Amino acid sequence: MSGARRLVRDIAHARAGDKGNTSNVCVWAYNAADYPLLKEILTADRIRRAYPDLIRGSVERYEIEHLHGLNFVMREAVEGGVNASLNLDSHGKSWSYLILALPIELE
């Protein structure tokens, strides 16, 4: 598909978890060679700016260099948490796919 924008999903996989109203998504580059690019494009600030109505608090990023992974800890990001959210996905299990949907090329 010529012209199709490359997405984070094309170079990485991810998993979401929740604790209270905090969501964490860990993102792993499939190939070590793509890790520097992943690190460059997926900053904590970009994640926060991409979904400001969902992520109401801070975003911290932890780097696991040797395993080519990034862990994003997003506060106030589960619509109140599993016991308060009215979202069908009250755990935010699908949040990993929000990160994977971001384009690689910065606009």
Place this chain on the structure above:
Amino acid sequence: MGTDAAFRIGTGAGFSADRLDPAIDLAQCGELDVMIIECLGERTLAFAHRDRKLDPTKGYNALLERRMRALLPVCREKGTVIITNMGAANPRAAAERTVAIARELGLAGMKIACVEGDEVTDLLEPDTPLMDEPGILGDISLPTVGANAYLGADAILPSLHAGADVVIGGRIADPSLAVAPLAYRFGWPPDDWKRLGAGTLVGHLLECGMQVTGGYFADPGHKDVPDLAYCGFPIAEVQQDGCAIITKLAKAGGCVTPATVKEQLLYEVHDPHSYLTPDVTADFSDVAVEPVGPDRVQVSNAFGRKRPERLKVTVGFEGGFLGEAGLSYAGANAQGRARLAADILEERMRNVHCVQGPIRIDLVGVNSLFASAGEKPSDTEDVRLRVAIRSPNREDAELMLWEVESLLCCGPAGGGGFRGTIVPSVVTRSVLIERERVRPTATMLVA
């Protein structure tokens, strides 16, 4: 328990509703020293407290009966010790039920240990500060259903020393279910932080069951998992130093790869340098993940520092009711009809019934799970209107269901497939408690 160099721990459940048949396979064929059955989350525990209030003989995992009936005979035959938090809000009733099942199955002499002391409601003061948020416990103006401290490996160890075949507790921290038998088997001192950190890594990788063997992972064409319908539960082959190989039964579906292990490594972990449990401050930041064979991944190099001085406590409160209802629209202009239905619903709930509280309306198929993350155009012609409400009053939820159902005749054209449910809700908060104030107990029951 086995005397080989590697100590074999398998998972028999990674959450309250987990599958049973792969647990039976693993018990039969896994040559396990220990099977851990992890069935407790914050919500599960709060609901268990509610169950116990309604019936004092209940309040433990609803599948305990089925799990124990299937697993007790095979675990006894194989010499596998079962360690579980299926006791939830009523470990004593769970242990007594297990004894009764063992007797029915002719397993006389089986030793079933009951670990209690995690229920700390009476130890909490209203001025206790909330964890990770401003405010104090007294700010929550809802009836308390129960409060449980996270117990660690030290609560399980006396039962293992006493020769228990089954250890049943309530709010035992998930990784501690694995740390305890490792510390027991290898004689790890209670302040050997490095090895307790390594044991915690093993427990953390095992505690969610199939999440390390291919569950919660598959994405066809991107991340394929073979035979997911028959996915196997994980096995850890653990060495004396805490280094382990994560694997599964060869005949079972699923896969164990560096990718499945890495995703689970940081599942619900925040700072990888500092994963707090009752046993240790574990450090996963330098963990090595290496494939050493088909469906065999070695994990090593976990570290640990001194355990936290205070224990986490989950406090559960009555949370009113959650009502959910849906109605579907398909075909031409399905989105337009569903949006009209949404507008009618909103109008009538607010202005006819004067319901003030939170109501959420989604168009499933257009934008629902990601509705708060942003709008996205869709050309779907198959849409489900989905309405959710939380309220302290059941009546508000009943009104909402009634209004959605009335849309069948009173709303836009071609709406069908009404379903609605109302379930009781719970609210949880976390606080910290001084470790010394929590006194776990162990009682041995014999079948």
